[in-house]
Amino acid sequence: MRRDLHALMSISDADRTREEDPGTATFGRAAPNQVAVARSRFEVDLNRPQERAVYRDAEDAWGLTVWRAPLSQRAIESSRALYDAFYAEMTRLLDDLVARYGGFIVLDLHSYNHRRGGPLAAPDDSAANPDVNIGTGSADRRRWSLVIDGFIADLSIALGTRADVRENVKFRGGHFARWVHESYPSGLCIAVEFKKTYMDEWSGDVDPAAVEAIAAAIASTLPGLERALATVLAR
Secondary structure, eight states: OOHHHHTTBOSOHHHHHHTSOTTGGGTTTTSSSOOOOOSOTTTOOTTSOGGGSSOOSGGGTTTOOOBSSOOOHHHHHHHHHHHHHHHHHHHHHHHHHHHHHSOEEEEEEEEEOOOTTOTTSOOOOGGGSOSEEEEOTTSOHHHHHHHHHHHHHHHHHHHOTTOOEEESSSOOOOHHHHHHHHHOTTEEEEEEEEEGGGBOTTTOOBOHHHHHHHHHHHHHHHHHHHHHHHHHHHO
8 A cells, every 4th residue: 555545544454454355366376367456455446436446435445434534636546547557457458368369257356254243253144155255247147157157166166065155145246347248248257255264354364275275276167267268259
């Protein structure tokens, strides 16, 4: 986070980190193309529309009062410039993939909290909080069903029989996935949200073995994704 913004924050670094996605940058390291954003979502949230990408008040940030005073327009525009740069770079990357291969699949990797009651509270109800939530709410499900169903099946197998992998339960995917689908008819973005069972969301401690297991599981899905993409694009 930029120093000028960090100095204006009213929440602690621990509270801010709790709403971030620690460890997820390594989840998809086996993919041939990787984009990892080294910016706090409290500076700019790339998974929201641009006009909502900079948090202004508690309603934008899960009830947290983020700033000691309202942000200046200059600070907001500086954060929005980062937003625009990200989407410009993604446009360049995805345009190139379409030109070379005719289409693509993006795995948009995230994590989510499930112990919001506190470090000693019981976890949130598992019925509404799967181990992995597959968000496809903005995708053309009929066109991409072969890819999506195959990915869910392969990921479930790789994570083990007790893993709960379900579609559009907790999240349906955010703005980035919607932007991909609106901009690229031959592209699919699957938003993959891992429940933070691979870490302690209150202390911030990440279990390296659990992260490795997730990375290996995602790597195992890539051959199936490649085959399914080729089938869809050939139709």
